Amino acid sequence: MFAMGIDIGSASSKCVILNGAFEIVSQALVSAGTGTSGPRRVVETALDLAGLSQPQVSHVIATGYGRNAYEAADERISELSCHAKGAVWILPNVRTVIDIGGQDVKALSIGAEGTLQNFVMNDKCAAGTGRFLDVMARILEMDVCDLAEQDEKADGVVPVSSTCVVFAESEVISHLAKNVPISNLIAGIHQSVASRAANLMKRVGVLEPVLMTGGVANNAGVVRALERALNIQIKTSPYSQVAGALGAALIGLGR
Numbered sequence: 001m002f003a004m005g006i007d008i009g010s011a012s013s014k015c016v017i018l019n020g021a022f023e024i025v026s027q028a029l030v031s032a033g034t035g036t037s038g039p040r041r042v043v044e045t046a047l048d049l050a051g052l053s054q055p056q057v058s059h060v061i062a063t064g065y066g067r068n069a070y071e072a073a074d075e076r077i078s079e080l081s082c083h084a085k086g087a088v089w090i091l092p093n094v095r096t097v098i099d100i101g102g103q104d105v106k107a108l109s110i111g112a113e114g115t116l117q118n119f120v121m122n123d124k125c126a127a128g129t130g131r132f133l134d135v136m137a138r139i140l141e142m143d144v145c146d147l148a149e150q151d152e153k154a155d156g157v158v159p160v161s162s163t164c165v166v167f168a169e170s171e172v173i174s175h176l177a178k179n180v181p182i183s184n185l186i187a188g189i190h191q192s193v194a195s196r197a198a199n200l201m202k203r204v205g206v207l208e209p210v211l212m213t214g215g216v217a218n219n220a221g222v223v224r225a226l227e228r229a230l231n232i233q234i235k236t237s238p239y240s241q242v243a244g245a246l247g248a249a250l251i252g253l254g255r
Contacts (some may be wrong), residue, residue, distance in 0.1 A: 002052060003059045005248025006039060007079065010022035010129060012215065013038035015046040016245040017057065018253055022089075026050035027242050029154065033102065035064025043072075060226050061248035065103070074172075077251060079244050084108050084116035085245030085255070090237045093205035095099075098197050098226070099243070100216035102130040107200040111206070120203045127165050127249030129197030130216050135165055136189045139172050140182065147186050151221030154187035161192070168192070194225035201230065211235050213243035 001020035006013065009139075013034075016027045026049035032038030038144045047054060061075035063082040063135070070076070087097045088110065097108040105128050109118040122128065137144040162168040175185050210232060216222050217240035227234050239246060 001253070002050075002057045003061070003249045003252030004043070004046065004057045005082065005245040005250070005252060006043060006060065006062045006067075006070060006073065007064040007082065007242065007244035007248060008039050008070055009033045009064045010066075011134075013042040013066075014064075014242045015042040016242050016249045017046050017050045017052065018246075018249040020253065022250065022253060022255060024239075024246070025052075025215040027239070027245070029241065034064075034069055039066065039070055043151060052086065059252035061252040063248045064245050074246035075252075077248060080106065080108065080119050080121075081116060082244045082251065083213055084110060085250050086239070086243035086245070087213060088114040089246060089250060090213075090239050090243060091209060091211045091235060092146065094211045094235075095210050096201060096204070096210045098201055098210065098212050099214040100129060100193070100197060100212070100222070105129055105197055105200055107197070108202045109204040118134045118204050120200045122196070122200060127163055127168065128193050130214070132165055132168070132193060133189070133216065133222075135169060135171060136186075139169060139176075140186070147190070148219045148221040150183045150186045151190055151224070153183040154181070156181070156184045156187070157191055158185045158188040159191070160185075160188045163196075187225070190219070190221040190225040191213050191229075193222050194229045197226055198229040205228060208232055208233065209235055211237070211240070213240045215241050217241060
């Protein structure tokens with residue numbers, strides 16, 4: 001018995017296939033989200049990696065921003081429920097989840113029994129999201145994947161205080177014109193993202209252990225900045241970016 005979870009975001013598509021023992025048999029990520037070929041390609045990749053054909057998958061659950069547009073799903077479920085389920089699989093005693101995706105940020109409170117109790121979500125503005133980091137990386141003429149490495153070289157923080165992506169872009173350009181150290185500016189960009197995430201987490205109540213999910217969990221600079229903002233340890237996992245798809249597949253298996 002196999003179940004497939006597909007998390008279709010604004011910037012990427014993720015897919016996880018589980019077997020009946022709740023073990024991951026394959027996972028895939030394509031950097032193309034809803035409205036593109038991303039969902040189709042990520043499913044094809046996951047099936048190829050698992051050595052399976054589509055008919056061998058008994059249940060397909062779609063989640064994420066583009067879930068309602070994925071017609072091949074047997075069921076469509078909110079990303080809140082799926083991220084909570086995936087987070088508990090990754091870290092069974094997790095109590096707080098912060099998910100920073102391509103265009104929104106979600107803070108989830110998980111009960112002692114492993115169920116979603118409360119959440120706060122920011123999906124009205126790109127500030128503090130993966131999209132914000134993409135814009136900042138473009139201005140700095142570097143790959144977003146290189147931001148964390150540059151952050152490690154910082155010996156100070158150049159604050160980026162604007163709460164709007166457009167104004168923050170102008171602010172960063174202004175700092176560049178003053179020849180501030182790039183690493184310190186990147187540390188400020190990461191601090192800006194972390195401060196917005198921390199504010200959301202405080203609204204749901206921060207209990208440890210805390211797990212960070214979403215693609216931004218791969219950015220160690222943001223993780224460190226969030227740890228400083230809250231004075232706690234933030235855990236991440238190799239499965240952080242596919243947590244939503246993982247949770248969807250778990251639901252597909254009835255867990």
